[in-house]
Amino acid sequence: xxxxxxxxxxxxxxxxxxxxxxxxxxxxxxxxxxxxxxxxxxxxxxxxxxxxxxxxxxxxxxxxxxxxxxxxxx
Amino acid sequence: xxxxxxxxxxxxxxxxxxxxxxxxxxxxxxxxxxxxxxxxxxxxxxxxxxxxxxxxxxxxxxxxxxxxxxxxxxxxxxxxxxxxxxxxxxxxxxxxxxxxxxxxxxxxxxxxxxxxxxxxxxxxxxxxxxxxxxxxxxxxxxxxxxxxxxxxxxxxxxxxxxxxxxxxxxxxxxxxxxxxxxxxxxxxxxxxxxxxxxxxxxxxxxxxxxxxxxxxxxxxxxxxxxxxxxxxxxxxxxxxxxxxxxxxxxxxxxxxxxxxxxxxxxxxxxxx
Numbered sequence: 101x102x103x104x105x106x107x108x109x110x111x112x113x114x115x116x117x118x119x120x121x122x123x124x125x126x127x128x129x130x131x132x133x134x135x136x137x138x139x140x141x142x143x144x145x146x147x148x149x150x151x152x153x154x155x156x157x158x159x160x161x162x163x164x165x166x167x168x169x170x171x172x173x174x
Numbered sequence: 175x176x177x178x179x180x181x182x183x184x185x186x187x188x189x190x191x192x193x194x195x196x197x198x199x200x201x202x203x204x205x206x207x208x209x210x211x212x213x214x215x216x217x218x219x220x221x222x223x224x225x226x227x228x229x230x231x232x233x234x235x236x237x238x239x240x241x242x243x244x245x246x247x248x249x250x251x252x253x254x255x256x257x258x259x260x261x262x263x264x265x266x267x268x269x270x271x272x273x274x275x276x277x278x279x280x281x282x283x284x285x286x287x288x289x290x291x292x293x294x295x296x297x298x299x300x301x302x303x304x305x306x307x308x309x310x311x312x313x314x315x316x317x318x319x320x321x322x323x324x325x326x327x328x329x330x331x332x333x334x335x336x337x338x339x340x341x342x343x344x345x346x347x348x349x350x351x352x353x354x355x356x357x358x359x360x361x362x363x364x365x366x367x368x369x370x371x372x373x374x375x376x377x378x379x380x381x382x383x384x385x386x387x388x389x390x391x392x393x394x395x396x397x398x399x400x401x402x403x404x405x406x407x408x409x410x411x412x413x414x415x416x417x418x419x420x421x422x423x424x425x426x427x428x429x430x431x432x433x434x435x436x437x438x439x440x441x442x443x444x445x446x
Contacts, residue, residue: 108442109368109435110394117438142394143387147433151381151445166444168433170388171365173395174254174340174405 101125101161105132108168111142123159130155132165144170178203178213186219196221196310197201209311215240223308224264231296235265240310242420243267245329247320247337247348249296250274251400252362254285255409256336259298261307263417268304269314269332271325272296275321283402301404309361320344326351334416337361338409349374349381360410360415366398367437371446373415374428380429383446403436 107117115136123132129146146153147166159165162168181202185195189407191214200210210219215237221226224236231239232262244265246256249272260268274296280287284296291299297315304313316328320339333358339345345361352359356376363370363385374380411432418424427443434441 108433109437109439110366110398112319112345115430120323128404135212140387141390144386144393145433145444146387151321165289166402166442169368170390171368171395171433172336172340172342172343172385172388172393173364173400174248174250174362 101127101129103132103159103160103162104163104164105134105136106166108166110169111136111167118129127159128155129153129157129159129165132159133167136167138167142169144168176202177364178217178405181411182214182217182219184406186214189218190220190222190225192222207263207310210266211266213241219358221310226266239264239417239420240266242334244416244420245335245339246270246331247335248340249271249286249300250280250340251283251285251364251405252338252409253300254287254303254413255298256413257304257408258285258307259410259413261304261311263413264310265307266308266310267312268330269315269316270297270300271316271318271320272300273317273319273417283400283405284404314393317351320348322347326355329357329376331442332357334419335359336412336416337363337413341391342378342385342393343391345381346385352376357421360412360419360431362412363393364400364404364408365393365395367401368398368403368433368435369396369404370431370433371408371411371415371427372431375418375428378429380446384431407436 103123104120145168200207242265276291277285286299297317301313301315304311328369333350359374370382429446432443
């Protein structure tokens with residue numbers, strides 16, 4: 101199935117800004133995060149189709165997955 | 175006609191009052207500057223310092239801001255700008271927490287740090303700055319870390335809490351405290367070229383959602399640092415949220431988060 105993956109801020113370094121990819125049916129957010137080698141400490145908020153989602157979310161054909169790094173400074 | 179009415183006729187015939195007259199009135203009536211300014215606003219007299227607020231907020235709203243109590247947790251990058259703007263707006267009861275002192279590496283972005291304040295307490299420096307901007311503000315300085323038990327007692331009675339912390343676990347704790355006290359929390363955080371803002375009302379779990387994948391102390395700021403403009407932008411957005419909460423108008427970032435990346439000049443508002 102086709103999924104559009106958008107990466108933000110520092111997650112783009114050495115990766116991409118936006119990429120459309122073909123993934124197996126019932127792929128989870130976690131599968132894509134691992135495939136992109138995003139370490140747990142670099143993983144912030146995740147959105148699917150503009151709505152927050154967790155790592156266990158099962159993706160569907162045509163979904164857009166947006167991944168942000170964690171921001172915690174003050 | 176009481177003594178205050180007589181003084182107002184002399185000192186504020188146009189409904190506006192200057193600082194010198196305000197001080198003289200406080201002295202004549204035996205009031206603190208905070209009390210005097212509160213009385214003036216309650217009577218519809220506008221101190222000149224708020225004259226440029228008056229076309230965007232009404233006199234009654236200015237009076238409401240004056241009577242509001244806002245807590246700022248952290249006096250570093252975000253806290254410095256937050257306190258500056260809250261004091262200038264005329265929010266006249268502010269409490270602030272910070273246990274730290276200024277160091278040279280704060281100079282790139284922390285408004286309250288300069289060559290004279292290196293080594294000094296952040297919250298005590300904040301107290302001096304607020305006093306220098308607006309002597310009518312009652313400022314409570316807590317020169318210690320924000321802790322759940324004591325902090326919870328001290329936060330009671332405030333209308334809004336503003337997150338200017340630099341620790342993810344402490345933010346989660348603060349969000350839980352605000353839930354227990356039924357207080358709105360205006361969250362802000364920064365890293366490198368990026369920042370985020372979100373307002374959490376009682377019963378909402380926005381902070382939990384934002385940081386559900388983060389079990390560590392810090393975010394990417396531990397690798398990226400923070401640039402000067404990031405705290406200025408985030409703190410200004412936070413203060414706008416505070417004012418809207420206090421005045422009960424406008425659109426808030428509730429159950430939504432604003433995320434920005436100034437390097438690529440991207441702003442996103444997404445649902446939580």
